[in-house]
Amino acid sequence: MDSTDPHATPTPATQAGREGLEALLSRPGKALIGLDFDGTLAPIVPDPEQARAHPDAVPALAALAPKVAAVAVVTGRPAGVAVRHGGFAGVPGLEHLVVLGHYGAERWDAVTGEVTAPAPHPGVAAVRAELPGLLDRAGAWQGTWIEEKGGRAVAVHTRRAADPQAAYEALREPLAGLAARHGLVVEPGRLVLELRPPGMDKGVALSEYAREIGAGSVLYAGDDLGDLAAFTAVDKLRSAGVPGLLVCSGSDEVTELRDRADLVVDGPPGLVHLLATLAAHIH
DSSP states (O other): OOTTOTTSOOOOSSHHHHHHHHHHHHOGGGEEEEEOSBTTTBOOOSSGGGOOOOTTHHHHHHHHGGGSSEEEEEOSSOHHHHHHHHTOTTOTTOTTEEEEEGGGTEEEETTTTEEEOOOOOHHHHHHHHHHHHHHHHTTOOTTOEEEEOTTSOEEEEOTTSSSHHHHHHHHHHHHHHHHHHTTOEEEEOSSEEEEEOTTOOHHHHHHHHHHHHTOSEEEEEEOSGGGHHHHHHHHHHHHTTOOEEEEEEOOSSOHHHHHHOSEEEOHHHHHHHHHHHHHHHOO
């Protein structure tokens, strides 16, 4: 962002990013705004159940959403949980908002207020039943946190362990084995390992929704390894002639995303400021 003028539009570091921003601003009615939740709209906290959207996120989204084709929150969380933690329901101006939960396996539409989803993968329940024993045998139970994701995925967080990174590394191999036995895959993140069905990722969810609405440009903002798939999806859309802008909600924990981004903002406060600035420049 331009540090000399807080109200100026940002200047992406790449030509592709500048073209994506120009397309968004010049043809906002065809623009799709895709956003991760945790670490992007909401600050990362030790207990994921306590995560809440930045206090200025909903006002910024409500100002921007009516001016673009759609806003999609793309998250690994259950759609309903993201809606509650984000405070998205019943907000004037957010009629163009959808939440693609569980990497697109669930969908909440602001217009109807309903969640639609297929049946859960049976491997998720089997993995959940075995997890406590596996964590015990790995000596990593102390301080770890199992997050239920509505029967569609399960995540093991190590942020509250005595040595978070050591616990994370110790669990990668055993969790990969457990997932494979039940037809699941492991998605690594910021001190979290998520076990979920294959074929579910943010890139697939974003691409399918962009195709559904006929997006003419796409902005995607994220902060974690799971967002790399969405970055790749935007790259593919660019190759097909759809301009795109890749935004990293700055994190020193995940440098891969920062290195691929066209624009880096200072975490959720910076991302919210970006959204508000875009809304102010679209007429």
